[in-house]
Amino acid sequence: MGILEVQNVNKSFGGLKALQNVNLSIEAGTIHAIIGPNGAGKSTLLNCFVGKLTPDTGTVMFDGQSLLGVKPHEINQMGVSRVFQTPEIFSDLNVFENVLIPCFAKRDGAFQMNALKSVMSEAEVRDRAEQMLVEVNMIDKRDMIASSMSRGDKRRLEMAMCMSQDPKLLLLDEPTAGMARADTNNTIDLLAEIQDRRKITMAVIEHDMHVVFSLAQQISVLAQGTVIVEDLPENIKSNPKVQEAYLGGAHE
Amino acid sequence: MKSLNSSDKRTLLFVIVISLLAPFLLNPFPTGSGMAQFNAGYPDLMQRFAYFGILAIGFNILFGLTGYLSFGHAAFLGVGSYATVWMFKLLSYNIVPGIILAVIMAGLFSLLIGFISLRRSGIYFSILTLAFAQMSFALAYSVLTPLTNGETGLQVYNDDPQILMGENAITSPHLFGLKMQDTFTLDLGPWAFQFNVGYYVCALFLILAFYLSVRIFRSPFGLMLRAIKTNQTRLNYTGINSRPYTLAAFVISGMYAGLAGGLMASMDPLAGAERMQWTASGEIVLMTILGGAGTLIGPVLGAGFIKYFENIFSKINETVLHGWFAWMPDGLEDAVVWVLHLFTGKGWHLTLGLLFMLIVIFLPGGLMEGADRITDWWKRKRGKDVSDTSKTPAE
Numbered sequence: 037m038g039i040l041e042v043q044n045v046n047k048s049f050g051g052l053k054a055l056q057n058v059n060l061s062i063e064a065g066t067i068h069a070i071i072g073p074n075g076a077g078k079s080t081l082l083n084c085f086v087g088k089l090t091p092d093t094g095t096v097m098f099d100g101q102s103l104l105g106v107k108p109h110e111i112n113q114m115g116v117s118r119v120f121q122t123p124e125i126f127s128d129l130n131v132f133e134n135v136l137i138p139c140f141a142k143r144d145g146a147f148q149m150n151a152l153k154s155v156m157s158e159a160e161v162r163d164r165a166e167q168m169l170v171e172v173n174m175i176d177k178r179d180m181i182a183s184s185m186s187r188g189d190k191r192r193l194e195m196a197m198c199m200s201q202d203p204k205l206l207l208l209d210e211p212t213a214g215m216a217r218a219d220t221n222n223t224i225d226l227l228a229e230i231q232d233r234r235k236i237t238m239a240v241i242e243h244d245m246h247v248v249f250s251l252a253q254q255i256s257v258l259a260q261g262t263v264i265v266e267d268l269p270e271n272i273k274s275n276p277k278v279q280e281a282y283l284g285g286a287h288e
Numbered sequence: 289m290k291s292l293n294s295s296d297k298r299t300l301l302f303v304i305v306i307s308l309l310a311p312f313l314l315n316p317f318p319t320g321s322g323m324a325q326f327n328a329g330y331p332d333l334m335q336r337f338a339y340f341g342i343l344a345i346g347f348n349i350l351f352g353l354t355g356y357l358s359f360g361h362a363a364f365l366g367v368g369s370y371a372t373v374w375m376f377k378l379l380s381y382n383i384v385p386g387i388i389l390a391v392i393m394a395g396l397f398s399l400l401i402g403f404i405s406l407r408r409s410g411i412y413f414s415i416l417t418l419a420f421a422q423m424s425f426a427l428a429y430s431v432l433t434p435l436t437n438g439e440t441g442l443q444v445y446n447d448d449p450q451i452l453m454g455e456n457a458i459t460s461p462h463l464f465g466l467k468m469q470d471t472f473t474l475d476l477g478p479w480a481f482q483f484n485v486g487y488y489v490c491a492l493f494l495i496l497a498f499y500l501s502v503r504i505f506r507s508p509f510g511l512m513l514r515a516i517k518t519n520q521t522r523l524n525y526t527g528i529n530s531r532p533y534t535l536a537a538f539v540i541s542g543m544y545a546g547l548a549g550g551l552m553a554s555m556d557p558l559a560g561a562e563r564m565q566w567t568a569s570g571e572i573v574l575m576t577i578l579g580g581a582g583t584l585i586g587p588v589l590g591a592g593f594i595k596y597f598e599n600i601f602s603k604i605n606e607t608v609l610h611g612w613f614a615w616m617p618d619g620l621e622d623a624v625v626w627v628l629h630l631f632t633g634k635g636w637h638l639t640l641g642l643l644f645m646l647i648v649i650f651l652p653g654g655l656m657e658g659a660d661r662i663t664d665w666w667k668r669k670r671g672k673d674v675s676d677t678s679k680t681p682a683e
Contacts, residue, residue, distance in 0.1 A: 086525065107524075107529075108524045108525055109524045109525070109526075109527050109528055109529045109530075110527075112524075112525055112526060112527035113527040117525070118525050124519060124521055124522040124525070125519065125522060126514075126515050126518045126519050126522060126523075127518055127519065128514070128517065128518040129511075129514060129515065129518060133511060133514075136508075136511065137511060137512065137515050137523070137526055137528070138526045138527070140508050140511070140512070141526050141527040141528050142527070144508070145527075146527060146528055146529040146532075147528070147529050147532040147533065148508070148509070149509065149536060150507055150508050150509050151503070151504045151507050151509040151510070151536070151540070152503050152504075152507060153507050153508060153509075154292070154503070154506050154507060155506055155507065155508055155510075155511055156292075156293065156506065158508065161508075197522075197526065201526070201527065
């Protein structure tokens with residue numbers, strides 16, 4: 037039984053069947069890539085994991101609990117963090133404050149009326165945030181306003197924000213989209229490093245085959261709303277179904 | 289106090305000093321001089337600075353931190369005023385029960401309006417709050433006349449119960465015997481400085497309100513409010529439920545408005561429905577933006593700025609202008625006065641509008657951005673001098 041179990045999920049938008057009978061199981065402690073051509077339903081599937089969309093039918097179970105109808109912040113509190121296609125960070129705040137927020141969320145839950153406490157006196161949370169910044173090599177940027185950083189640094193910061201919550205499952209939606217090769221490689225290294233150190237389960241949606249094959253331990257191929265193949269990376273390239281649906285019949 | 293950093297402490301100290309010394313600072317011109325009309329150091333105006341300052345500080349906790357632009361804050365001000373006058377009518381002229389009730393009523397009222405309005409964000413939220421405020425205004429003006437005395441405005445009458453009033457009790461608002469209208473005048477040469485009890489009561493509340501707002505700004509709660517302003521999506525995916533945060537901010541700022549309304553009624557025991565009208569709500573928005581939304585002290589400055597112009601510029605009528613330009617040849621004098629009278633006296637709104645436009649265009653961060661630029665420029669200038677001198681001995 038995987039940490040995330042998706043069974044018979046269907047989702048339509050009007051007449052368009054975005055997901056049809058999707059079955060997926062993500063094993064704890066692995067990096068699981070979900071790939072597929074444009075419009076295959078990858079992002080729809082991801083949105084079903086985080087509470088942004090609710091499947092029409094089927095079940096999504098995380099750690100033995102159903103995620104259907106649960107709000108995004110509640111799903112996060114259960115241990116699911118998400119990295120977005122374009123880094124979603126608190127642009128107007130500085131790097132340190134960006135990491136402080138998830139640390140507070142981890143400790144205090146979804147709401148805490150602590151209007152008369154001071155952030156300055158919360159040593160425990162501040163230490164945790166600082167440690168996280170050291171871990172992702174951003175401690176020298178702690179006072180920078182987040183919006184003034186490069187795309188790669190924003191991604192790194194977003195990752196740090198997610199990691200500081202110690203998630204059980206990290207969802208990544210095209211983490212290297214629009215990045216230069218150097219930034220892409222940095223991101224791959226960062227993810228591999230995190231996985232190595234913390235053994236966090238990750239589900240990665242990705243277009244870039246270089247990223248997929250450098251990271252994934254298991255790959256699901258999605259085409260036209262269904263999972264057509266689920267296999268180890270070394271078997272995926274040679275699978276005729278994948279070649280037909282995804283690589284257009286020819287090897288890349 | 290340990291929880292504030294040194295710059296916050298300096299700001300707080302600045303507010304305390306300014307508030308306490310206001311009767312001196314706002315009265316720079318000798319009484320008999322021609323400039324005396326620019327003095328703002330008289331009780332009525334100083335009181336207004338203080339309670340509108342409180343109003344703007346509270347509004348800034350909502351708008352400055354979370355970015356939710358409420359266009360209905362005057363409703364809470366009105367509720368506060370009515371509550372206080374009712375306490376005068378029912379109990380006695382002591383302002384304490386009135387102010388407490390004003391804060392509580394405004395809090396409950398903002399809880400209701402906030403709960404509904406905060407289902408939406410952005411322009412829809414603004415419109416909802418505006419609609420609620422206009423509804424409150426209309427209700428206070430007509431249907432709720434038994435409660436608000438409609439058009440006439442709520443005031444204290446001789447046959448009101450006032451159950452806590454003794455035989456020789458004071459017949460104007462007071463704080464345990466200290467009458468709000470009492471003023472001590474200090475004559476110092478040609479100057480006359482006025483120290484008014486009511487002003488100092490307002491000033492103490494202003495200092496307290498400011499201190500609380502600094503604490504909120506620097507708290508984890510304040511951090512979450514700022515996070516709401518910059519990226520609510522990320523906040524939700526970080527396990528934070530933003531609704532209770534925005535609602536709490538809304539209620540806190542509503543209570544600030546209630547306090548301001550209570551003080552307003554305590555200085556002058558009268559409450560009218562026009563206090564709740566949308567123009568009054570708009571004025572609060574202007575104050576905050578003009579001073580610098582999201583800064584600690586900006587809204588207070590904005591409130592002072594607008595109230596100063598409202599009271600001083602509006603007094604400069606054509607007669608005053610003719611007095612100033614009497615030295616000019618007749619035709620020219622008339623021309624100059626004709627142009628200037630559009631901007632002063634009744635036309636002061638035009639000046640305010642122009643100033644507002646200039647500030648929003650050139651200093652989007654409000655007066656505080658102007659102050660920051662001046663300090664930066666000053667520091668750079670001094671920094672250059674320092675580096676120049678440090679070079680010479682090294683050689």
